Amino acid sequence: MRRAVWVAGMLAVVVVAASLYWGFSQTRVKNQLLTRLENTYQRAFHDLAFNLSAIDAELAKAAVAGTEEQAMIRLAAVWRQAYVAQTNLGQVPLGVANLENTELFLARIGDAVFSIASRGTLPTAEDRQVLSMLRTQARDMANTVATVQATVLRDNMRWTDLEIRTLNDRAPRDSQVLGKFRALEDQVQQFPEITFGEHVNVARPAPLAVTAESVSAGVAEKTARDFLRHLGADLRLVSQVEVVEAELPHFSFVFAHPVDANRHTTIEVVRNGGRVFQMFSEREPRAAVIEVGVAEQRAKLFLAERNLMNLELLGVEIGGNTAIFTFCYTEDGILFYPDLLRVRVALDNGEVLSYEGNGFVMYHRERGNFVGQMGIAQAKAGLNPDLLVNGVQRVIIFDRQGREVLCYEFAVQRGTEKFLIFINATTGREENIVRLVEYPQPMIPAGIFRP
Amino acid sequence: MQSKRMVALAIALALVFVLVVVPTLAEAQVPGTRNLRQGDRGPDVTEVQRRLLRWGYYFGPISSLFGAQTLAAVQFFQRRNGLPITGIVGPLTFAALGIRAPRAVPAPDRTAAVTPQGGVDRNGMHLLARAVYGEARGEPFEGQVAVAAVILNRLRSQKFPNTISAVIYQPLAFTAVADGQFYLTPGSEAYRAAQLAVNGWDPSGGALYYFNPRTATSAWIWTRPYIKTIGRHRFLR
Numbered sequence A: 001m002r003r004a005v006w007v008a009g010m011l012a013v014v015v016v017a018a019s020l021y022w023g024f025s026q027t028r029v030k031n032q033l034l035t036r037l038e039n040t041y042q043r044a045f046h047d048l049a050f051n052l053s054a055i056d057a058e059l060a061k062a063a064v065a066g067t068e069e070q071a072m073i074r075l076a077a078v079w080r081q082a083y084v085a086q087t088n089l090g091q092v093p094l095g096v097a098n099l100e101n102t103e104l105f106l107a108r109i110g111d112a113v114f115s116i117a118s119r120g121t122l123p124t125a126e127d128r129q130v131l132s133m134l135r136t137q138a139r140d141m142a143n144t145v146a147t148v149q150a151t152v153l154r155d156n157m158r159w160t161d162l163e164i165r166t167l168n169d170r171a172p173r174d175s176q177v178l179g180k181f182r183a184l185e186d187q188v189q190q191f192p193e194i195t196f197g198e199h200v201n202v203a204r205p206a207p208l209a210v211t212a213e214s215v216s217a218g219v220a221e222k223t224a225r226d227f228l229r230h231l232g233a234d235l236r237l238v239s240q241v242e243v244v245e246a247e248l249p250h251f252s253f254v255f256a257h258p259v260d261a262n263r264h265t266t267i268e269v270v271r272n273g274g275r276v277f278q279m280f281s282e283r284e285p286r287a288a289v290i291e292v293g294v295a296e297q298r299a300k301l302f303l304a305e306r307n308l309m310n311l312e313l314l315g316v317e318i319g320g321n322t323a324i325f326t327f328c329y330t331e332d333g334i335l336f337y338p339d340l341l342r343v344r345v346a347l348d349n350g351e352v353l354s355y356e357g358n359g360f361v362m363y364h365r366e367r368g369n370f371v372g373q374m375g376i377a378q379a380k381a382g383l384n385p386d387l388l389v390n391g392v393q394r395v396i397i398f399d400r401q402g403r404e405v406l407c408y409e410f411a412v413q414r415g416t417e418k419f420l421i422f423i424n425a426t427t428g429r430e431e432n433i434v435r436l437v438e439y440p441q442p443m444i445p446a447g448i449f450r451p
Numbered sequence B: 001m002q003s004k005r006m007v008a009l010a011i012a013l014a015l016v017f018v019l020v021v022v023p024t025l026a027e028a029q030v031p032g033t034r035n036l037r038q039g040d041r042g043p044d045v046t047e048v049q050r051r052l053l054r055w056g057y058y059f060g061p062i063s064s065l066f067g068a069q070t071l072a073a074v075q076f077f078q079r080r081n082g083l084p085i086t087g088i089v090g091p092l093t094f095a096a097l098g099i100r101a102p103r104a105v106p107a108p109d110r111t112a113a114v115t116p117q118g119g120v121d122r123n124g125m126h127l128l129a130r131a132v133y134g135e136a137r138g139e140p141f142e143g144q145v146a147v148a149a150v151i152l153n154r155l156r157s158q159k160f161p162n163t164i165s166a167v168i169y170q171p172l173a174f175t176a177v178a179d180g181q182f183y184l185t186p187g188s189e190a191y192r193a194a195q196l197a198v199n200g201w202d203p204s205g206g207a208l209y210y211f212n213p214r215t216a217t218s219a220w221i222w223t224r225p226y227i228k229t230i231g232r233h234r235f236l237r
Helices: A002-064 A068-089 A100-117 A125-155 A159-167 A176-189 A217-227 A292-305 A358-363 A376-380 B002-025 B043-054 B068-080 B091-096 B122-136 B141-156 B164-168 B175-179 B188-198
Strands: A236-243 A250-256 A264-270 A276-281 A311-319 A322-331 A334-346 A352-356 A388-398 A404-414 A417-424 A430-436 B209-211 B226-230 B233-236
Touching (some): A100 A176, A217 A236, A217 A264, A236 B226, A292 A322, A292 A352, A292 B091, A311 B188, A334 A404, A376 A404, B043 B068, B068 B091, B122 B141, B122 B175, B141 B164, B141 B233
Antiparallel strands (some): A236 A250, A264 A276, A311 A322, A388 A404, A404 A417, A417 A430, B209 B233, B226 B233
């Protein structure tokens, strides 16, 4: 009996000792990992502070540079530092909403110096004004972050603490660091808007075609029902919302399928002008039995019945028992790449499942005539002589300023790699180079649609 | 009424022409212009073998003869890509192999060129699909596309980092990344949603944020301009 108690006691001691040891080693491992995570955050933050002061310094040097060579070197340095600063800012755990304006400002600096440097001349008087304004702002920003940096160093502030508390939504309201970054956001937002003039990249051109009068919800619903006539006449309206805050304010309708009430179709009609810009029908297609050529005809018929004509097929993607056809508008042999639309056809019964016409609705309109002053031969002379030219056609694309321009699109080849090169038919400028990636690998969309 | 009938007749005739006449006019040796089955020979067989070899479906010699090994490889390819397993290389299989009949679809394929988002490569697609699966599996399909679109909208926006990985791995940006659900293996639906979003479909209406009102705890999220609700997610500017 006594012996049994003794053995049990020993066992208990061993178990307690073992679990203590295990617990300590677990804590040690956890702390090691936390420290490593902390180190990456600290690295990103201190790098960011360095990038900001480097931007300030290089802008200062660019302002006093007297030769094109030095000006270019300094502006390129600013551009590089601004890019890295954006990356580093994105790695600091402050919460995405607390960084928006600061990210935006860094991107603007990058854009401005890039566009000035890419002209390859000394900055003009106007450029200098932009640069000196940017410098004032960059210096303010660098100073703010430098004081945060001092606080972080002095108080041994840990980013991981802040992150864990934010994740549990116990973000410390009194956190000096968070407070200072929020103040920085406000500060950046109050920077006066800089007009970069001609030479800045436009994120996305304004929807030029959406200028007409607003339509009422009733008219929009009629348009929607008309568009969905392939589903039958007696569609039941499930819900209707007017979406005001979107890029394109629109009405969003959900209809129930006449036979299968659980099957819904969403359709969206732009408020201004009342055109349908997207439609999707929720259905999982069964095994594919229809050939792509037939599906293509279905897609074209669907578009023609909705008065969408003069469309050129640009490509098709197949997957998940559906085929997606991409079209753009064409007139007088010119392809209008901005006027883009897509139709997704089920390969089990040929039904059109979705329609997406963002580009078409935003940019398709009556345009003036595009006349290029250059002939093909003259434009071709501007190409790199090493290229094998497989074909050429006239197209409309957006240039870097977001204006529609007429270009010669040269389909070229260098070795086995294929490219499209766009030469402006008026100015001869090489507007864009797009590398073509072979289907069916996931595409690498280089985007001539975007300026 | 009469003219409508004429139009219908014209469309039907055009259809017959495209589907029946054009393929027979085309030269049989150009890849994609005839169906290939066991026993066939020609440069088009070579092209099919070359592609199957490159993607790891075929291990035999490049011989221009459609033999048993080629047949097995074609069936393997069809099975893996959700095509009818016929062992015959028809239009669907040609398309999946990236071989286009010269008349059926114009070449070069310019979808890549006109697609609005840049900066997503093959592995970027995997990341995107994982994010969709981790964040939005079980949501309606367009809700999944919308989540992918939000990530791409962030990539495009100057207010967020510049690469797909930096957007996805931004600390505190996505809960699925924070809690590890991101590392689950995504299903094919997530991939399809990601692909559609990359190709420019944005059901979110240009949203930069979304949240699930039942699980979201942050107060600030309610202060952003609301766009729309899809499934359980509210999408915001």
